[in-house]
Amino acid sequence: MRVARAPGRVNLIGEHTDYNGLPVLPMALDREIVLRFQPRADRRVILRNTDSRFSSIDFELGEEIAPEAGGAWGNYVRAAGQALWREVGKLQGIEGEVSSTLPVASGLSSSSAMVVATAIALLDANERSVPLERLMDLLARGERYVGLQGGGMDQAISLGGVAGSALRIDFRPSLRLTPVAVPDSWRVIVAPSLVEARKSAGAKDAYNARVLECRDALAQGAGRGARDYYDLLSQVAVSQALARARPLLDDVLFRRFRHVVTEGARVDAAVDALRSADLVAFGALLSASHTSLRDDYEVSSKELDELVTIAEEAGAAGARLTGAGFGGSIVAVASADSSDAVLRALEDHYYSRRGGESAAFIALPSAGATVS
Numbered sequence: 001m002r003v004a005r006a007p008g009r010v011n012l013i014g015e016h017t018d019y020n021g022l023p024v025l026p027m028a029l030d031r032e033i034v035l036r037f038q039p040r041a042d043r044r045v046i047l048r049n050t051d052s053r054f055s056s057i058d059f060e061l062g063e064e065i066a067p068e069a070g071g072a073w074g075n076y077v078r079a080a081g082q083a084l085w086r087e088v089g090k091l092q093g094i095e096g097e098v099s100s101t102l103p104v105a106s107g108l109s110s111s112s113a114m115v116v117a118t119a120i121a122l123l124d125a126n127e128r129s130v131p132l133e134r135l136m137d138l139l140a141r142g143e144r145y146v147g148l149q150g151g152g153m154d155q156a157i158s159l160g161g162v163a164g165s166a167l168r169i170d171f172r173p174s175l176r177l178t179p180v181a182v183p184d185s186w187r188v189i190v191a192p193s194l195v196e197a198r199k200s201a202g203a204k205d206a207y208n209a210r211v212l213e214c215r216d217a218l219a220q221g222a223g224r225g226a227r228d229y230y231d232l233l234s235q236v237a238v239s240q241a242l243a244r245a246r247p248l249l250d251d252v253l254f255r256r257f258r259h260v261v262t263e264g265a266r267v268d269a270a271v272d273a274l275r276s277a278d279l280v281a282f283g284a285l286l287s288a289s290h291t292s293l294r295d296d297y298e299v300s301s302k303e304l305d306e307l308v309t310i311a312e313e314a315g316a317a318g319a320r321l322t323g324a325g326f327g328g329s330i331v332a333v334a335s336a337d338s339s340d341a342v343l344r345a346l347e348d349h350y351y352s353r354r355g356g357e358s359a360a361f362i363a364l365p366s367a368g369a370t371v372s
């Protein structure tokens, strides 16, 4: 048996920027999808899931793989299979078993981890390889198979994660990953809201609507003819872009536009704060990002807002929703000295009141996907 492992991720800052050509700052988690597999002599992919909520899958690889109805996990496996077949040609299948230490639909990218684990397992079984950055891009486009017009952050960080570091990922002018060490004295806390952010179901439409709104804002003149937000901000400063956009856009489009251009600037500032180990500045940027996602981008929820407030009041330097929103998790940063108080407050004021154990955890910046 061979084993493919692909981690989930927590995005520290840079939300809804990737599909707009602006950078992100995620780190790979120490929680992952594990795929134990062996090659098959035919084209079939047969996988069991150790989580009894998910039924087994069995399909044939090919140029055009029909999706399973609904939000099935098997569609992430099919997405990887179809993308790779189109890239490298004929492939033999695999059979095996999938397990996970990642909470599902928590905004921690279990879906992209499934895509990545499948892809590296299929490549290994077929003794094929695709250059890493090509694979990142290929799988980002491939995952759109499930109907979400997503960006490239999740596949890139799952494949390219570096232990001890967050990664600044630039998508334009070309894909580039720059590790930035997370100081030993910082703690990154992840707190799931326990409200599932199932992108394959309802949240998909809301996500895709945001993608279109961002494009509309540019097309209605705020882009000054630029192809994307990267091109726009290569020509003008954020303040100029905002001043020019305001009279051209209605209230909703202006707020979407303002989130994207200010969030891009916050990523730059956050990378500087991380490099200089300035926890206070970094935390303030996280909290500003949350406000922008809540008020301008409108992707937060009352549970996510509540978790952010609890973390901040308990002494976190800053906190924000992480991932697409519409449910999922928050991320908070705190000093090693105050992280226990933050975890305790989350337990007392959020999880206990819902009658359960705490689901919050300290995330360790981890390495990317492997197969062995």
Ligand code: NG1
Residues within 6 Å of the ligand: 014, 015, 016, 017, 018, 019, 107, 108, 109, 111, 112, 143, 148, 149, 150, 151, 152, 153, 154, 197, 199, 322, 323, 324, 325
């Ligand atoms: P989540 O929902 O956290 O897996 C999605 C997109 C990202 C990015 C974020 C928002 C996919 C697979 N993931 O992440 O590319 O746009 O939303 O920043 O499309």
